[in-house]
Amino acid sequence: MEQEDEDVVVEQARVTARNGGHDCRGLFVPNENSDTQVCITNKRITPENAQRWVTHYAYRW
Numbered sequence: 457m458e459q460e461d462e463d464v465v466v467e468q469a470r471v472t473a474r475n476g477g478h479d480c481r482g483l484f485v486p487n488e489n490s491d492t493q494v495c496i497t498n499k500r501i502t503p504e505n506a507q508r509w510v511t512h513y514a515y516r517w
Contacts (some may be wrong), residue, residue, distance in 0.1 A: 466507040469496075485510050 465484040471477055483495045483506060495513045 464503075464510055466501050466506050471496075483509060483513065497507055 463486065467482045467484070469480055469482055471480050478498060480496050481501045483497070483501065484492050485495070487493045495509075497509070497513075499511050501511070507513050
């Protein structure tokens with residue numbers, strides 16, 4: 457991650473395909489090996505509630 461003191465980073469992005477597109481959020485979180493894992497969702501995630509979403513998606517890692 458860009459900032460070493462950050463545990464979770466949330467970025468807004470736009471996914472575009474042939475038939476349209478939509479806004480999404482990317483959660484960038486460290487895994488057990490200190491590698492960065494990315495989870496993409498269309499839920500509105502703010503930095504303030506990002507840790508809750510990390511816990512929600514953790515089972516996928």
